[in-house]
Amino acid sequence: MPATSRPTLAYKPKQGEIPTNPGVYRFRDRDGRVLYVGKAKNLRARLSNYFAPLHTLHERTRRMVTTAASVEWTVVASDVDSLQLEYMWIKEFDPPFNVRYRDDKSYPFMAITLADEAPRVIVTRNHRIPGAKYFGPYPKVWAVHDTIDLMIRVFPIRTCSDASYKKAMQTGRPCFPGQIGRCGGPCSMKVTIEEHRAIVDDFVAFMAGGDQRFTRELSARMREASVAMDYEAAAVYRDRLQAIDAVLNKSALVLAPDTNADLFGIAQDELAATVQHFVIRGGRVRGVRATTIEKELDISPTELVDQVIQRTYGDASAADIPKQVLVPVLPDDAAELEDWLRNRRGKNVSIQVAQRGRKADLMRTATLNAQQALMLHKTRRTSDYVARTQALTDLQEALGLTEAPLRIECFDVSHLGGTNVVASMVVFEDGLPRKDQYRSFSVAETTDDTDSIHQVLTRRIAYLDRPEEQEEIPDAAALATEDGEVVTTARRKPRFAYRPQLLVVDGGKPQVEAAARALREAGHEEIALCGIAKRLEEVWLPGEEYPVILPRTSEALYLLQRLRDEAHRFAITHQRRRRRKDIQSVLAEVPGLGDARIKALLRHFGSVTALRGATTEQISELPGVGPKLAAAIRGHLSNE
Numbered sequence: 001m002p003a004t005s006r007p008t009l010a011y012k013p014k015q016g017e018i019p020t021n022p023g024v025y026r027f028r029d030r031d032g033r034v035l036y037v038g039k040a041k042n043l044r045a046r047l048s049n050y051f052a053p054l055h056t057l058h059e060r061t062r063r064m065v066t067t068a069a070s071v072e073w074t075v076v077a078s079d080v081d082s083l084q085l086e087y088m089w090i091k092e093f094d095p096p097f098n099v100r101y102r103d104d105k106s107y108p109f110m111a112i113t114l115a116d117e118a119p120r121v122i123v124t125r126n127h128r129i130p131g132a133k134y135f136g137p138y139p140k141v142w143a144v145h146d147t148i149d150l151m152i153r154v155f156p157i158r159t160c161s162d163a164s165y166k167k168a169m170q171t172g173r174p175c176f177p178g179q180i181g182r183c184g185g186p187c188s189m190k191v192t193i194e195e196h197r198a199i200v201d202d203f204v205a206f207m208a209g210g211d212q213r214f215t216r217e218l219s220a221r222m223r224e225a226s227v228a229m230d231y232e233a234a235a236v237y238r239d240r241l242q243a244i245d246a247v248l249n250k251s252a253l254v255l256a257p258d259t260n261a262d263l264f265g266i267a268q269d270e271l272a273a274t275v276q277h278f279v280i281r282g283g284r285v286r287g288v289r290a291t292t293i294e295k296e297l298d299i300s301p302t303e304l305v306d307q308v309i310q311r312t313y314g315d316a317s318a319a320d321i322p323k324q325v326l327v328p329v330l331p332d333d334a335a336e337l338e339d340w341l342r343n344r345r346g347k348n349v350s351i352q353v354a355q356r357g358r359k360a361d362l363m364r365t366a367t368l369n370a371q372q373a374l375m376l377h378k379t380r381r382t383s384d385y386v387a388r389t390q391a392l393t394d395l396q397e398a399l400g401l402t403e404a405p406l407r408i409e410c411f412d413v414s415h416l417g418g419t420n421v422v423a424s425m426v427v428f429e430d431g432l433p434r435k436d437q438y439r440s441f442s443v444a445e446t447t448d449d450t451d452s453i454h455q456v457l458t459r460r461i462a463y464l465d466r467p468e469e470q471e472e473i474p475d476a477a478a479l480a481t482e483d484g485e486v487v488t489t490a491r492r493k494p495r496f497a498y499r500p501q502l503l504v505v506d507g508g509k510p511q512v513e514a515a516a517r518a519l520r521e522a523g524h525e526e527i528a529l530c531g532i533a534k535r536l537e538e539v540w541l542p543g544e545e546y547p548v549i550l551p552r553t554s555e556a557l558y559l560l561q562r563l564r565d566e567a568h569r570f571a572i573t574h575q576r577r578r579r580r581k582d583i584q585s586v587l588a589e590v591p592g593l594g595d596a597r598i599k600a601l602l603r604h605f606g607s608v609t610a611l612r613g614a615t616t617e618q619i620s621e622l623p624g625v626g627p628k629l630a631a632a633i634r635g636h637l638s639n640e
Contacts, residue, residue, distance in 0.1 A: 107137030156184025265366025388431030394556035457518035516542035
């Protein structure tokens with residue numbers, strides 16, 4: 001299937017060339033980048049929709065097919081296999097025209113670190129702690145702390161830090177939280193590691209389903225203690241029962257007590273969608289997550305539900321997949337999705353539409369929340385899509401480009417008095433930042449900013465000509481085609497894989513010419529280039545004597561300013577991170593402290609850690625360092 005010019009769609013497959021089997025298809029641009037991945041039960045029927053007359057296509061669909069230069073497909077044995085392959089390819093290629101997910105915020109979770117010798121309960125926003133069991137998300141941090149405070153009264157498990165635990169186990173003295181009754185781990189010297197593990201298991205079991213057996217057991221023990229006139233023990237059980245009631249009352253019983261389900265309320269318009277995900281365990285809402293979806297192509301409600309389910313459970317553990325998934329509309333391939341989820345969970349999973357009763361009431365609540373979130377999103381971003389489109393169009397016209405720059409990379413150089421030189425690369429796609437593709441560079445030796453720009457651009461452009469590095473997915477992920485052929489997918493190692501349509505450098509004519517020289521030497525003069533100078537916000541092009549002056553109200557100028565400012569912010573962040581590690585650079589900023597005294601300080605204390613931990617009095621003991629200078633050193637190190 002040849003790649004040809006975009007406007008004529010000459011890459012359209014010939015009549016009868018597309019099979020009618022189930023499979024997965026990919027649209028690519030002229031550089032081979034995957035723009036869109038989709039699946040179909042009938043490839044011919046689905047793909048023919050994309051090659052209808054251009055004027056009949058949705059605006060963003062038309063933009064995708066005219067940006068593409070080729071289309072390819074893979075036939076698989078079943079609809080379930082096409083679903084699995086689609087998910088893997090979307091994850092691998094991150095196509096810009098597939099829906100983009102953005103959580104409205106970083107939610108706090110309760111995590112139990114089950115991989116530790118003595119697991120502890122913590123509040124975290126990091127959802128990738130190895131071996132941890134998570135509960136939530138919670139709307140506020142204080143809500144997690146309140147729940148933990150109540151839970152450890154019933155299930156006293158470890159809450160102290162790893163350092164406190166290690167010290168307590170080595171010395172045989174309880175950790176400080178254990179001394180005040182705030183830690184129930186082995187470090188409190190009250191339980192063994194095995195006994196603590198049993199309490200942790202009960203903690204997890206209760207949080208996973210609000211298991212009523214704990215209430216029954218504690219009630220029975222309280223009655224037994226009361227009959228035996230052991231009123232002190234009875235009071236302990238009473239307090240634990242009250243703590244359990246407080247935890248349960250924080251989340252009202254919304255469905256039957258044995259219900260474990262995830263419910264998705266969805267609201268959408270032409271440009272975006274919002275999802276309210278209610279995590280229901282033991283009939284109670286244990287967590288709520290809000291997600292915003294940017295839609296580049298117009299997709300139906302059933303397709304959106306399909307994508308939401310894939311995205312939610314694609315990397316989920318078996319324990320995080322519930323027995324029921326409640327959705328507003330049933331996706332077209334609901335049966336295949338159920339098979340896929342069953343394979344991942346190891347047990348049956350049903351996908352249902354909440355039509356009546358308490359489930360329908362909860363769906364209405366979730367949908368109302370989603371509608372309100374979409375309204376808020378629209379008020380904040382009403383003009384964003386229009387503004388971004390206008391900005392890219394203005395840039396295309398102002399810089400004389402043949403197409404609007406879908407991918408823009410901006411570079412900035414930062415240094416500290418000519419030393420500790422670093423550079424940043426930020427990436428904007430379709431006018432929006434792609435922070436996962438930001439990169440930073442260290443420049444070991446350089447003469448000035450133009451030399452730094454030349455070095456960094458040379459290093460970045462070199463990646464365009466490197467062969468693709470791939471690693472095969474394990475055989476367990478392989479899929480069989482209709483002919484029995486094994487289809488595998490390759491995951492790309494992180495690299496600068498995609499060719500930008502526009503490079504932006506922070507600076508005027510000298511910086512632009514240095515960047516142009518790097519492009520020329522690398523043989524990539526086809527990539528557009530410009531620079532934005534801070535003084536008058538002038539836009540410089542290579543080889544031009546005079547700058548391009550964009551109107552102050554121009555969306556294009558605003559986009560270039562955002563790019564420049566983001567690159568500057570990212571460079572400064574990287575430099576500060578390096579400076580914290582480079583103690584000599586930090587000490588060099590202290591007035592009155594020269595190279596000789598810096599070396600003497602490091603030689604005297606033996607390590608950076610020892611110097612950072614030294615008091616003002618200890619620092620002043622060094623010959624030539626008086627109390628005033630010692631205080632300045634101590635204060636400067638404390639601020640870093």
